[in-house]
Amino acid sequence: MWKQMIRPLFKSPKFIVGATIFLLIVLMAILGPIVYPKDPTSFAGIPEQPPSKQYPLGTDTYGGDLLAKVLNGTRSSLYIGFLVAIISMSIGLLVGTFxxxxxxxxxxxxxxxxxxxxTIPSILLAILIASYLNIRSLEVIAVILGILSWPWFARAIRAQLMSLINREYVYLSRLAGYGDFRLAIEDLIPAIATYTFMAFILFINGGILGEAGLSLIGLGPTKGVTLGIVLQWAVLMEAIRRGLWWWFIPPGVIIVALTSSLLIITTAMDEVFNPKLRER
Structure with missing residues (x-):
């Protein structure tokens, strides 16, 4: 099943471009802090220094090494994105299937x-919940975003499965004595694997953007470094007005590259697997 799903994707230039960008950023997030093992939260040198041989991305107002912050922040943002995707997809898949x-x-x-x-504005509810928490770890932010992001996926899964339940092979499985759990795992969910994978990618995208949005208004993680937190401090210290471009451009570019690559991947998958959008 997975081979049949993956092979057509590698014939799509869009998918190759999007997947390449995403994987390069993931590799940077994994290997970057190992290759450049600087503490992102400690004092590194003279404040507000432009990029140099000693500080490849310069320093911030507090003398922090911005390359270390960006590398570790990318890892943390991806970590939140994947956690949000796992939480949202698990809830949505369970509710929709059941x-x-x-x-x-x-x-x-x-x-x-x-x-x-x-019907509840998820971002407003996320802001409300986060504002009541004095300590917000990466996992807490992911849980807040995850438990608010699943409803559209649950509705979509239900709609797709409702169209499959009346198929002959499902009736045969029922006659063979399949219970609800076995029917879902062996017959129904595999039939919508492509859509589920696309939703997983969209949830990662939403998690990264959601964390960045909460961090920009001061409601992001209280410990650690994320791309949103780097941008938050750049805004607070008026880095844009003062021309400290090395502070806000790198994290902004990575967020745009991440989210754009994920959208390109989902668009390419939709074109490959949706007959109505498939290129002739």
Whole structure:
């Protein structure tokens, strides 16, 4: 199944470009702090120094090494993005699948709950929850964003599975004595693996942007360094007005490159697997 899904993707130039950019940034996030093992939170040298041989991305107002901050911040932002994707997809897949299989009153209750969460402005609720927490770790931020991002995915999964439940092979599985769990794992979920993977990528994208948004208004993680936190301090110290371009451009470029590469990947997958969008 995975070979059949992956092979067509490598014939898409868009997918290759997007995946290459994303993987390069992931490698930078993993290997960067190892190759450049500087503490991103400690004093490194003279404040507000432009890029030099000693400080490849310069220093900030507090004398922090910005290359160390960007490398570690990229790792932390990706970590949050992947956690958000895992949490959101797990909840959405569970709710959507259970709702489609059970139907009836259970379907009504689960979809009613989903609609309630969907109508609440998620970013405002995330701001409200984060503002009440004095200590916010990377995991806490990921949980806040994750538990607010799943409703659209649950509705989409339910809709797709509802179209599959009446298929003949599902009836045969029922006749063979398959329970709900086995039916979901062996027959239903594999049929929507492509869409699930696309949603996972979109959740990563949303997690990275969500963390950056919370950090820019001072409600991001209270410990560690993320790309959003680097930008937050650049804004607070008026780096743009004072021309400290090496402070705000690198993290901004990485966020744009990350989110753009993920969107390119999902667009390419949609074109490959959606007959209506497939290039002739």
């Amino acid at each position: 709702s489609a299989i059970k139907g009836g009153i259970i379907d009504d209750i689960l979809m009613g709950l989903t609609n309630i969460v969907l």
